[in-house]
Amino acid sequence: MSRPRSEEKRLALLNAAAETVAAHGLGAPTALMAKKAEVAEGTLFRYFPTKDELLNEVYRHLNGCAYEAISKDFPAGAPLEIRVRSVWNSYIDWGLANRAANEAMTQLAASSVLTSSTRAEVEAMFAGLVPGLSEADLFKGQSPYFADAVFMALAKITMDFASCERDRVEAYKASGFAMIWRLYSKD
């Protein structure tokens, strides 16, 4: 009945799994993940009943980390543009600082291992993340998640290009933010 022993090992496994997926794709063997986490092969299955469950958990975990990064230092009372820019910058910065995590998330998001409940959970977590975006004229009448999805998609490619040209990171970030900001304007 008692929870598995060490929260530390759980985290090690989660991160090891993310790195392994980033490096070897979703087909990456659990044995490798265990080794990277420095636990025995069998131990992994005491923390996660199934590889698929582990991967779902990884997805939740990584998104949670990203969310946390965005929340920290969020300038709650500041004007809209400042707040939006803060979210954008935090997210991009986190992505660039955690390439492996990001890569893993991308692979997982595209895959068929995520249960709909995992997807829903994450979607809900990010709902309304970007201040006021889903209320912008452009998104009127659409699914409330549409705006967030657009934000994430633009962030994703901004990261991709920025991380290929590390000396132009700020340029891409600015370009990306400009795109986002235009989405707010009236018709």
Add this chain to the structure above:
Amino acid sequence: MSRPRSEEKRLALLNAAAETVAAHGLGAPTALMAKKAEVAEGTLFRYFPTKDELLNEVYRHLNGCAYEAISKDFPAGAPLEIRVRSVWNSYIDWGLANRAANEAMTQLAASSVLTSSTRAEVEAMFAGLVPGLSEADLFKGQSPYFADAVFMALAKITMDFASCERDRVEAYKASGFAMIWRLYSKD
């Protein structure tokens, strides 16, 4: 003198592979692909030396199809907005009409099976697809592929949401186009 290798079978394999990947992920067994293409398991490997080669070929093939769909009916001499809208609509329509193909492309794009040469080839094919976009103020100074990537990314989520709400397809298409069109405006 003997039977010639059939282009028909090649295509059947390509499409079967796409469908199988869409349905079962990249880990889908080649046996399933062969069966869906109605050829023997061994035959698949006479047409494609390796599963990975097959998947790369699938990616090229599907992108080629999408490209073709966009090119057809392109109103060459029309005003900019009309041309951009045509590209947008063609692409979205193709994606909605070929969900499996689209799903397969997404999985492949996120995966690690694509060689850089495959990626480059496809990137090049779509380069400049969207009339004038990469010359817009927003993309000045960025990689010429950035604009195209943004276009594709926005198209992707537009398709995703549209295909979940089939009665609001036109609304999403319009919304999506609005986003694109704003990218053209001066600072």
Add this chain to the structure above:
Amino acid sequence: MSRPRSEEKRLALLNAAAETVAAHGLGAPTALMAKKAEVAEGTLFRYFPTKDELLNEVYRHLNGCAYEAISKDFPAGAPLEIRVRSVWNSYIDWGLANRAANEAMTQLAASSVLTSSTRAEVEAMFAGLVPGLSEADLFKGQSPYFADAVFMALAKITMDFASCERDRVEAYKASGFAMIWRLYSKD
């Protein structure tokens, strides 16, 4: 804490592989070897990463066994002829008592699966096996391994003929030894 890898299983696999090769040639399926060793197919590959590695290991193992058989009861201080005869008899006897092992060794030796390092290792093990042979007039100036190779080759056919005519074993052994002994004489 957990079961240790069993040396017993390793040996079982090695011997099973030898028997299987003797019976079915080098193309013998690993599945058969595993079954004969009474372990699962997958287990074989935990002990030997590759069929080829297994076969190399088999070759080393069997030669080691033969070597041991020769070393045991070697009459260290006896006159030359006695010592040479002991080596000859031990080797032939071992070969006749272990037909399968011998057959496997022959097939392996002729094949292209043995790495040069395996060959070198075994060659070195047997180097100088036959007391004084490589110093005989006949072998002056030749590779030091030449004498040993001649010895082994003569032993091989002696075994082959002896094992076809089990009632004339001693005659063949004697005949064989006579050949060897003549190699020692001065020009």
Add this chain to the structure above:
Amino acid sequence: MSRPRSEEKRLALLNAAAETVAAHGLGAPTALMAKKAEVAEGTLFRYFPTKDELLNEVYRHLNGCAYEAISKDFPAGAPLEIRVRSVWNSYIDWGLANRAANEAMTQLAASSVLTSSTRAEVEAMFAGLVPGLSEADLFKGQSPYFADAVFMALAKITMDFASCERDRVEAYKASGFAMIWRLYSKD
């Protein structure tokens, strides 16, 4: 009813098979043999019903070639030593000049693909090849094939060592002949 068309193709296949076996072992694909013979994959099976039959035929063919080499220039009326030396030299020379053929023969001889009738046929062909050897004192009472087998075995290793040290070929040939010649002497 009519024999397969071209004797030339038959020979090409036989030689290609020998080379392929020498290079890739007995597991060498028939497709490769066909390609090396410059005929279609299917054609091979019009000349030889089965891979195994082909390999048996190869063995016969190569031994036939070796035999022919020995027979040519055989100094029929010369004294014994001259005749024996001629056989020895011819055989070694042929082996050194046809490394691939020799390698193939070795692999085949060690393998389990040769039918006993093939083996018997070849054994018979070489029976009595070496003038008077099987009547030497040493071989009295043994199988008449024993002497030939000894001759072949000594020849084999002589070739092996000679071909590794191409500048000492004559030394090895002489050394080898000396061994053979000693087998003739009275007890």
Add this chain to the structure above:
DNA sequence: GATGAATGAGTTTTCATTCAT
């Protein structure tokens, strides 16, 4: 609770052989 050895179903790939052309 942790470990890692054992398992065997499942995967990709090869290849001898057949047969339509």
Add this chain to the structure above:
DNA sequence: GATGAATGAAAACTCATTCAT
């Protein structure tokens, strides 16, 4: 008669998962 495309049975090897220690 020759060709080479097609076949599918096997082969080597992998890996999620179990369980004895």
